[in-house]
Amino acid sequence: MRISIKILSITLVAIISALTAEAFTVRGRIVDNTLKDPVPGAIVTIASPDSTVIARGTSDGKGTFTVNVDSVTEQLIITVDATSYSRLSLSLSGAGSDIDLGSVAMSPSTIGLAEVTVSAKAVNRLTDRTILIPSAEEIKRAPGMMGLLNSLSFKSLELKVNSLTNTITINGQSAKILINGVQRRIEDLTALIPENIARVEYCSYPDVRYGACWVNIITVPVDKGGSVMAYLNPALTAKRTSQQVAASYRHGANEVSINYSGGFRDSDKEYSHKEEEYIGGGNATRLYYHGLPSTTIDRYNSLRIDYTRQPSDKRIFIASLLLDQHSQNQDEDTEVQEISSSYTERTSRDFKSLAPTFDLYYRENTSANGVMELNVTTSLSRGDYYRDIFNTTGYSDLNKINNTAWFIGGEALYSHRYSSVSTRYGIQYRFTNSDRKTTINNGNPIADDASSHVFYGYASIGGRLFDIGYSFAAGLRYNRVTSSMLRPSLTMSLNRYFGNDFSAGYQLQWQPSSPGLSRYSNVFTPVNELLYRTGNPDLKSTTTTSNRLSIQYGHGKFYASGEVFYRYVKRPIMNVYSYVDDPSSEIAGKFLMRPENCHNNRRIGMSLSMSVNNLLNHLSLAVWGGWGKYSTRGEGFRYEKCTWNADAQASFYWDTWTVNANFTLIPGYQLSTNSLSERSRFSSVDVSYRYRQWTFSASISQIFSKHGIRQRNWVLSSVHPEYSDYYLKNFANLVSIGVRYSLNFGKRLRKGNRSTSSYGIDSGVNITY
Structure with missing residues (x-):
């Protein structure tokens, strides 16, 4: 009898579980x-x-x-x-x-x-x-x-x-x-x-x-119908807001989509502290800048309109128009202290730019195993840039740059699958012209034009040999600015699974990169009373060689990932400082900052990450950690730095409620040629709730931080060593709320894969000084 009752109980539990399962x-x-x-x-x-x-x-x-x-x-x-x-x-x-x-x-x-x-x-x-x-x-x-x-x-x-x-x-x-x-x-x-x-x-x-x-x-796109989305994200403790509105509609082979995004920031608690030294001409001058409350007003707007025509899954045409607008007004106030005097100084930086971009893309399956892609992009950028300095000693310096930059580029790509391998063959071309006119202290405008031609051809092959997946790619890049540079590139990737839970991979990369157009300028621009800057028409391209060995493990709720890497940079570009003692020079007795190709940079490191997912069906935890050793070698100096970094993240969820927390435990450092910087600490707690088409959220960022967002940087130089400490107090304990509305309508149907070249234009202007 007891056995019958036990069997009946088990049966009832099984039936109830089956009925209540979703x-x-x-x-x-x-x-x-x-x-x-x-x-x-x-x-x-x-x-x-x-x-x-x-x-x-x-x-x-x-x-x-x-x-x-x-x-x-x-x-x-x-x-x-x-x-x-x-x-x-x-x-x-x-x-x-x-x-x-x-x-x-x-x-x-x-x-x-x-x-x-x-x-x-x-x-x-x-x-x-x-x-x-x-x-x-x-x-x-x-x-x-x-x-x-x-x-x-x-x-x-x-x-x-x-x-x-x-x-x-x-x-x-x-x-x-x-x-x-x-x-x-x-x-x-x-x-x-x-x-x-x-x-x-x-x-x-x-x-x-x-x-x-x-x-x-x-x-998962639509056959007839589309989607709409609207989002508003204002801050309650600072003058900052961002917003976005997007919509798309498809009928038959035609689709139209529009996307607007914008934002505004008005900060009045920015501080820039700096210590710098100028060593040359038999003297050493040391300056201390104590940051005073400074302001930045930043506005940006972006509008994108896309038209897509896809009569079948084998053919697609896309036309895109993008319009970017950005303006910024900044007043940086500091109290400057020398050995025997002190004074206050204001640096004002203002710029406004407008950049339209037009893009055409076409893709067609030319055969059962072949795909052809064609793309043309053109962009125009117009901007006015101002940088003024004046202080209580009577010194003033007014710089103005009027810039018009034009870019046109294209890409042709053919992909083909054979019996055991997949291949790609592509060629890219980019032409950029920057028309700059620099005016210094209301003098005559100085014409400073630059243009570049870049041709890039590449090919890749991928497949599987025994249990090892492989991918090999090679390219050849021709770049001409003031001189011609021809550089090859190489990428190799291997991976292998060991059972169901463990995999390993290896990547090798050998890749050249070219400096931006502003780096080639011959114009001497004053940075302050003692320092000028200029470009270098003789710059060469930089080559980066990277090796990376990675392992991944995943079983049930537990995931782990680790890697070791080595990166070597040949001819990295460094800002070299020197004292100008040539009496015939227009900046005699001043210091000059000029980009140069230095010897090399090296970095070796490792990282380990672990996570536990869906604990008790409501909690996920993750930690990231790493160690790295940087070394850089320039003219007359060598520097090494070892650094640790660590981050943690937790996410709690219940139904449509989510609480997510991120914290930087150890920020770590980054070394780029002769510039050492500390990673910004980041911390945030976000709470969100979804109700049908609505999402409501609230967040607090940079928790328990009196500095808000902080950036520290060291310039390594025997002529001009410098330490700077910038922080934005408006973002300390920043509280924001968000409201999002999203709605889908129409039947679901695939639209097909698409690919195109990158947007963006090198305006040839650098105002970060």
Whole structure:
């Protein structure tokens, strides 16, 4: 009898659990990776991590599928099988509500590439990129795209998000932003709605095409209809606000989208302390600058309009118009103390600029395995820049620069898949012309024009050999400003999985870079009473060689990542200071700052990151730590610096509530040629709540900090050593609130991958002095 009651009890519990489990659906569309045609009859299997089959479904004639899932597990393994195609596997964690995978591309079974099979992990690491698929719960509670990426960073520790500065870094390097393969800006990313995201991809090393790491957001677009988004983020304890409004609508083959973003900051508690010394001419002059309350008024606005025409998945055309406006007014007040006197000084910096950009892009599948991409971009920048100094001793200095810069560039790219490898061949061209007129102390304008031509050709090949995925890329860059420079580039990446939980990778990079146009100027511009600056027409390109060995581990709720790296920079550009003792010089008896190619920079280091995800279904924790040793060698000096850094992050979530906290534990240092800087400490606590289409948030940043945002810098020089300490007190304990409204309407349908060259123009002007 007791046994019967026990069996009955277990049965009732099982029935009740089954009835109360939250059923959900997994849907998507299976397409051919090259032809973009639908793949009918594909079998979609959903299983638990122990290979227990939970549900199955089949794609229809349009390639779409819908699978109902009644059993909720912490992790789901989705496998797609189709005749003549390689099996594809994806891993989803935190499932519990409806999931839209968007378009799932399958490759013919004759192609044995690393990217054909995605390992059944929450973080899927391939040779050339890492794939992250947000869970339904992560999307449901995400306060916006930055919040969604922040949630994903707990599982992929190379990726870090800073909501205060609105930046994304990968392995400490700023990441290029791509949306469906199109290079965009951070404002375009924040305009997206989390529910529209199918997956996130990123490259953790500088790609041969872009010369930088990148993060690519793959969306689930619309066939008819679109989306709207509006966001307002004012500060309560400072005069600062940002806002954004975005909308898109698609009907048939045509889509129009518009995105406006802007911001305003009025700070009146900026302080700049500085100690500097001038050694030359048999004398040494030491100056102390005690920062007084200073002001900055900053305004920026950006408007983007896109038109897309896509008659089929095999062909797409995009026209984009971007308009940027930026103005800034700054008054920096200091009390200057010399050995025998003191005085007050004000430095005023004002600039305003307007820059329109127009971009055309075309993509077509030329064959079953070939894709052609063409892109043309042009941009114009007009700006007026002012820098005035006056002090109570009667000294004054007025500088004005009127600048017009024009840029045009283009790229042609052809990609082809063979039986066992994937290849890319591309060529880029960029022409930039900067027309500068510099006026010093109301004198005659000094013409200072510059132009550059850059040709860049590159090719890459990727695939899998035995158990090792590989990617090799090489490029050749020709750059002409005042002289011609021809430099090769090389990128190599290898990766291998060891079981289901452990993977290792190695990256090698050899990449040249060229200085900006302002570095070539011959004009002598006064910085203060003692110091002038100028450019150098004889500058050469810089070459960076990087080696990186990384390991990743993920099992259940625990993730860890570690790396060791070595970076060598040949001919880095350094600001060299000297005393001008030539009596025939127009600046005789003064000091001169001039950029020069110095010997080399070296950096060796290691890092370790760990995270625990979804503890008790409501908490995630992560820590990052690292050690590095910098060394730099210039004319007549050598300097070394060892540094540690550490950060921590915690996230607590319940239903649609999220509390996220970030703290810098040890800031660490960075050494660039002869400039040593301390990383800014960052701390914040954000609280957000989502209710249907509305998201409400509140945050406090730079907690318990009397300095707010602080930046410290040392100039290493035997002629002009300098220490500066800048801080923005307005951002100490900064309290902000946010309101976001987002709405989707229309049917979901894939739009296709896109790619284009970067936006931006080198105006040839440098006013950071």
